[in-house]
Amino acid sequence: MRQVLTPPFAVYVLNRLGYGPRRGTPFSVEAFNALGANDDARLTAFVDQQLNPSTNPAGDVTDPDVAARLAHENYTTLGKTFEQLWQDHEVNGNPSGGPYTRDLPIREIERAVFVRATYSRWGLFEQMADFWHNHFNIYGYDRYAAPTWVSWDRDVIRRNALGNFRSMLQATFDSPAMLYYLDNYINRAPSFNENYAREIIELHTLGSINYLGANLQQHEVPDIPAGQPGAGWPVGYVDADVYELARAFTGWTFHRGASGGPNTGVAYMIPAQHDIGQKNVLGQFVAANTPYATEHQLFLDRLAYHPGTARHIALKLARRFVSDAPPQELVDHVANVFWQNRMAPDQIRLTLRALLLHDAGPGSFRDIGNFGNKVKKPFEAVVGALRAVSADFTIRRDDSESNSFMDRFRRSGHRPFDWRPPDGFPDDRNYWLGGGAFVHAWRTVDWVLDENTGSNQGDPLAPVLAITQNEFSNSPAEHTPNKLANFWLRRALGWAPDPVNGWAGTPLHTAIRDFMARNTDTVSLFNPDVGIGNGPSGNTAGLGTDGSPNYWHSRLRGMVGCILFSPQFMAR
Template identity: 65%
Template sequence: MTPPFAAYVLGRLGFGPRKGSLYSIEHFNSLGAGDVDRLTAFVDEQLAPSRDGNGNVTDADVDARLAHPDYVTLGKSFDQSWTDYEVNGNPSGGPYVRDLPIREGERAVFVRAFYSRWQLVEQLADFWHDHFSLYGYDRYAAPTWEHWDREVIRKHSLGNFRTLLQKTFESPAMLYFLDNYINRAPSFNENYAREILELHTLGALNYLGPELQQHEVPSIPAGEDGAGMPVGYVDADVYELARALTGWSFGNGGNGTTNNGLPAFINGWHDIGQKTVVGLFQAANTPPATEIAAFLDRIAMHPGTGRHIATKLARRFLGENPPQEVIDNAAHVFFTARNAADQLKQVVRAILLYGSQDGDPTIPGCFSDIANFGNKVKRPFETVVSALRAVSVDFTVRRNVANGSPASDTFMDRFRRTGHRPFDWRPPNGFPDASDYWMGSTAFVHAWRTIDWTLDEGTGNEQTPLAPVLATTLAEFGSNVAQHTPNKLADFWLTRCFGWAPDSANGWIGTALHTQVRDFLCRNTDTLTMFPADVGIGAGPAGNTQGIGTNSGPNYWYNRLRGMVDCILFSPQAMLR
């Protein structure tokens, strides 16, 4: 069932609406008289998040939660993190703290996704973490993770791509992960160079195969973006870039370097010969810093890089087969804004608002075409986060909480089984963004089990539940059991979870999904008979005299109420984007 435009937008730009927040359907609808105006205003609002003096995005709710004393790594400088978690991370006889940054980082990403009003920023951080993918528990990624997340990915996700590429190149985590720390002449290691070209910049779509030599690659015609540059790259470009990258490492105490994690150049390892990368020639004995900067400039600003990134962004936000005209326009924006400080912001805006700027929000396949709804399924992270946002979960996932309520380690262990644990993808290509990959039963089942655990956690005696299902229900209907009918409860929670209803008068009543959810509440324990759908739970007949806040046999109404919410959150309607 197709949702209203506002619900569709909020489900695509972020992790779904959260009632009572500034990322809600009510807020979206307050921004203009029509969908086009509202979309433009909302996109511009999301692309201009509040920032502190260091350029970090701020959000009062998120900041307060991440100030919890169980978070100790998030605000540290790179130098301090290197000292605390790399140099002193595994002391003899002392506590092992080397992986505290990644453990906090993988939990903080849930906190931000649950509560941040800047949902598009969170989606883009997720996108760029996949684009410049690192395995979070890798040798030098784990102790420096918060710097990578904060200073490399998040700070530059709406900035300039060349600057972002430079920051990834300066990271010890990246140089180690892709083996450039051992890249030395004459037997150069091509791993990092190949991934820069194949994954980070021009992409496989601009790879012309192993047969062509550099001089055989045709040039971009006059009048097109990048005229005169080669149209793509070949294996020789990889090898030449790998030679340019020889000697570029980081300080780890070996090979004459200081153990500080900072960029280091080992002069004796560098290939000083002439090189050509994507049509750009550098003479022999060019200063190494000048040489690598020129090559990174070249590939970062090549129009093929714009097409590659525009294609990936369009697939993330529009669907797996986005219109070519959207990609072409965004790639042109990428090229023309290549020197702008907000280049990536301009590209994202061009993708999201293409078509709607002309007052026609129905150009097929564009973001503003609501027919896009359902052309992608949610990945496990999106499934869990959107579900728990919908029920107003109150859960600051944090480190080293193994028992009691809330048990953050238990939450993370359950979610890990979905195959989408944050930053736990080992190849350098990032988690797949194709729906087919996630359609297997394992991802769905373990995402649902994570949601079910969260809805159940804290519901025992004298505990505060993480998801206030009962409190939310009673706040809506009061304590009068006559109001607690299966029909009303099912309609309320369907509307609450999705943020909308298909009929202004009857809500979800009469839809197949409402009937299925309602019948979950109505079915008697004999599995054959049904309680009346319009008689309040606890109001009779025989066998139905306990209210929804009770949890004893034979009906266990409190569990069943939460189970009904589970049924909504596990429905096909909830799985679609």
């Protein structure tokens, strides 16, 4: 990205492993730098801290600030069990003449995800929750996903996000949301629907990188050589593996009140619809008439424990946290850790630690030369902006400001859980460089900066003026365009290239300063070293006023917006 300066190591880490610094919290530059005597020591301490977040007895990650915000009365579904969600929002979610409540769980979680990302001290965990939501992607407003989304988010994704991959895979396999989304609920013998079987291999486990093509048969696939992980297993998969797995999944559905049966959402097998013939998936053979539960477990084990799955997950994690083209040596190292710990209850935690702390030289995570090879996706950009300006905004359901926020943000193309294909939102830098995504993310931030800033309104969502007066100066003489630009660049970006002069002298500072100093003729500039409200004719109204012709308060917020829209802020 043009005109982007490399920040200190702390800023790079906080933007990669979370959603950017947040002043006065453990996820700040100051807190990171206090963790050790050098960057390597600080990174190790920070990663270990982030990989061991506070949890409640149920194993859910907790944060006091987030918990207080999500306790708001407008959040009503977050504490419900799966059984309660199914009964309240599926069975009784669309009563004749009554209130429509089927989609309340998804509406609450798509708002709660902003609250968690903005205010939680466990930024790396929130990144991992987002990673797994995309890896096991389901369209959140799908038929059986919307009413049960609280459970999908909490019990399937978040509770397993740093745990064991095989356990997470099992939880997705038992979910009515997944079985419906990928059509396994209608997968039945003697024919079969291959949709779920294909995606569980192609997206959830081995990945397309281990697909050997349509022309090979199973007996033609070479085995993994002796001495290597998975020795003796086929090196990859072919279409026949998909078809065999689809046969194994025939009859696997969930109770939804069909034909007068129970309506509970619980997964179960319809024996009459299950193919009982012998099957072979990735070299795992099962004889005819094998009990379906045994068959399922054997095949899910083979998928989860195949070294190809380790390579696929390692590559995706490296693309998320390091670069779109990570070093092969790093990917191989991470894949080996994933495979060696395939039975460990904290397999994913160990894998992620290996990725972030392994020193593979140039291109490894600790190489700050990575800065700028990724850009903030719209969600990351908006949340990062909320953190940078210390916004106080509990986004929630049934709230006009929250609805305005969500309506603007959805136009960015990155509304949470709104990706309809099963592959999840792209993690490729180039996909997000189109103007539409950024423009609507910036419009969302601009709305936040302006909300509640007029007369006779509530507290502003982004207290830009109060921060300026309380953290910088309340004196008009100090409110010069030069000093204001320097203060907000340092505050919003979390650093400055020079310890004394800050951002002064950089092209970015000049552009931001000139925005603030521009005269109403749009050509000439006020003296950038004269305080706003402390100058000659035309510059006598203070920074907190918003009258014609200069609209200083609006311009101050606009100046902050320019920083948040800059390539320097958008780079990761």
